[in-house]
Amino acid sequence: MTDSKGRLMQGEQTDEFLSGIDTFFFDCDGVIWLGNEAIAGAVETVNKLRAKGKRIFFVSNNSSKSVASYMKKFQRFGIEAYPDEIYGTAKVTAWYIKNKLNFTGKVYLLGSESMAEEFDALDISHTGTGPDPFHGNLDTCIGSVSLDDDIGAVVQGLDIHVNYMKMIKATSYLAKESCLLIVTNEDDRLPVRGSNIVIPGTGSIGAILRVASRRQDRILIGKPNRNIYDCILSKHSINPESSCMIGDRIDTDIAFGIKCGFKTILVYSGVSTADEVEALRKKSPEMLPDYCLPTLADLMRIP
Amino acid sequence: MTDSKGRLMQGEQTDEFLSGIDTFFFDCDGVIWLGNEAIAGAVETVNKLRAKGKRIFFVSNNSSKSVASYMKKFQRFGIEAYPDEIYGTAKVTAWYIKNKLNFTGKVYLLGSESMAEEFDALDISHTGTGPDPFHGNLDTCIGSVSLDDDIGAVVQGLDIHVNYMKMIKATSYLAKESCLLIVTNEDDRLPVRGSNIVIPGTGSIGAILRVASRRQDRILIGKPNRNIYDCILSKHSINPESSCMIGDRIDTDIAFGIKCGFKTILVYSGVSTADEVEALRKKSPEMLPDYCLPTLADLMRIP
Numbered sequence: 001m002t003d004s005k006g007r008l009m010q011g012e013q014t015d016e017f018l019s020g021i022d023t024f025f026f027d028c029d030g031v032i033w034l035g036n037e038a039i040a041g042a043v044e045t046v047n048k049l050r051a052k053g054k055r056i057f058f059v060s061n062n063s064s065k066s067v068a069s070y071m072k073k074f075q076r077f078g079i080e081a082y083p084d085e086i087y088g089t090a091k092v093t094a095w096y097i098k099n100k101l102n103f104t105g106k107v108y109l110l111g112s113e114s115m116a117e118e119f120d121a122l123d124i125s126h127t128g129t130g131p132d133p134f135h136g137n138l139d140t141c142i143g144s145v146s147l148d149d150d151i152g153a154v155v156q157g158l159d160i161h162v163n164y165m166k167m168i169k170a171t172s173y174l175a176k177e178s179c180l181l182i183v184t185n186e187d188d189r190l191p192v193r194g195s196n197i198v199i200p201g202t203g204s205i206g207a208i209l210r211v212a213s214r215r216q217d218r219i220l221i222g223k224p225n226r227n228i229y230d231c232i233l234s235k236h237s238i239n240p241e242s243s244c245m246i247g248d249r250i251d252t253d254i255a256f257g258i259k260c261g262f263k264t265i266l267v268y269s270g271v272s273t274a275d276e277v278e279a280l281r282k283k284s285p286e287m288l289p290d291y292c293l294p295t296l297a298d299l300m301r302i303p
Numbered sequence: 304m305t306d307s308k309g310r311l312m313q314g315e316q317t318d319e320f321l322s323g324i325d326t327f328f329f330d331c332d333g334v335i336w337l338g339n340e341a342i343a344g345a346v347e348t349v350n351k352l353r354a355k356g357k358r359i360f361f362v363s364n365n366s367s368k369s370v371a372s373y374m375k376k377f378q379r380f381g382i383e384a385y386p387d388e389i390y391g392t393a394k395v396t397a398w399y400i401k402n403k404l405n406f407t408g409k410v411y412l413l414g415s416e417s418m419a420e421e422f423d424a425l426d427i428s429h430t431g432t433g434p435d436p437f438h439g440n441l442d443t444c445i446g447s448v449s450l451d452d453d454i455g456a457v458v459q460g461l462d463i464h465v466n467y468m469k470m471i472k473a474t475s476y477l478a479k480e481s482c483l484l485i486v487t488n489e490d491d492r493l494p495v496r497g498s499n500i501v502i503p504g505t506g507s508i509g510a511i512l513r514v515a516s517r518r519q520d521r522i523l524i525g526k527p528n529r530n531i532y533d534c535i536l537s538k539h540s541i542n543p544e545s546s547c548m549i550g551d552r553i554d555t556d557i558a559f560g561i562k563c564g565f566k567t568i569l570v571y572s573g574v575s576t577a578d579e580v581e582a583l584r585k586k587s588p589e590m591l592p593d594y595c596l597p598t599l600a601d602l603m604r605i606p
Contacts, residue, residue, distance in 0.1 A: 036442050064441070138367070138463055138493075138502065139339050145500050160441055163466045164503075171492075171501040188514050189474075190441075197448050198474040199441065200467075200515035207510035211491050212503035 006277045006288035023055040023243040030191035030248030030270020039269045041297025061185035061222035063089040063157030066114035089184035089222045092231045094118040105152030110159045134165040157184035158202045174213035185222030191270040224255030254289045264289040309580045309591035326358040326546040333494035333551030333573020342572045344600025351603045364488035364525035366392040366460030369417035392487035392525045395534045397421040408455030413462045437468040460487035461505045477516035488525030494573040527558030557592045567592040
């Protein structure tokens, strides 16, 4: 019944639903926490599911966290988690470059320290991270930029040090057609609530590169693409029919879950809203999540 | 005869063409100079046209030059030019805000020192220019950003100091629907020749704002829009039928000339190429320039 899709999960449906799922995939930001604050009841829900014997994976488009920094965050929130369960795009991008592309060249990295850590862990050569100040004016700059001939790929994630110098270098490397463009994700914003500040996401930074490089081709690592799933499958056996993706974004999380053949639950504690779900019902009902929940807590509140 | 459009201007056509034109509109970068180097013969051509009694206007999408800085550049190249002939988007944006929008609020300025000069000249209140460093990490930043309630418009031009902090502020202001988004131009790249460096243009920086703000609406000041022409018309009488736009970009210069009802000449010394003209012949022949020339020098070389 397509009509029941995208509706709030009712109390009586929960038990039956949970009994049919053995593996949960969680998005983190907007589902378990918002920035540095846990979403009420979310931590308890994750821990209860684990206590019920469910297998758990954390699948995040966030490229600014290494597995090590995720581990710290989970510990701080009191969530039991293991490195082998954590798949952020910093780790998955490194895996993809090494194992799917078999790329052995050097990477121009427009990303975070955590991405550099994951690259170093797999011996991927890169240009490093951090500020790259712009000196003088545009004219003096053009003379002063020197490009590294060994660069064969530009990898773009969230880089809080992004500036004009980095844009010039990334675009100049991409002028060579053979240079790959690999982007961790295309989320337009980071989920922030209770603030009038909007934080542009990795996809917003990437928009510069798309326009300036005049290139349509790019390898998208994060959700909605299934690379994160492929990375998990390289180590684990998964039965998609008894798996469920829980996320706060229709365009990334739910699209990813559908692409992988999982059941899907959208929580309203992050980016996507009930209005967007209603719009989807008319426009593209095939993209509706199986269920919606106000927050993750509502999955376990009803016993 | 549409078939003759977009062809190289032949020697015998030049005299007749020139005799029918009394006013020339020149794009600068890619037509008269490339960065800091004059294009061979271009300066002489401008001066010869003036000596023949032609009226001249310089119409540039470049937002990083005030009229005063244009004057210096013209002098350096030995081009006779007067402030009233120079219309860059720094000056035209200020004019538009003051005279067309009658905007009296404060502007968040993502632009150059020259834009600030033009804003100051018309008493437009703004936030200033230059670096706005990003301190600490993303979490500490969200707490530290304070927004100015008086901001009623974000104006975006070329800002070589663009960074993540500026992106956050601009996008946060644009979250208020009433806040106007005004962009000087949407050129994706600056014309650079003889270098393997690619310089992202104002339109590339603007792509961040479009994606992050999730807004489709924006006021585009520069070519192909006719605001520059309207600004000129506020001071001068122009007969479009005896006017000619000469530029190096089909999508901005030629489109602008056509929109204003001018004759158009595309020079191949900047961004657009003969291949693009051929593609246009099939795809959208109505956008073809009347004539093409290898460089501006070829307009006067043939007596």
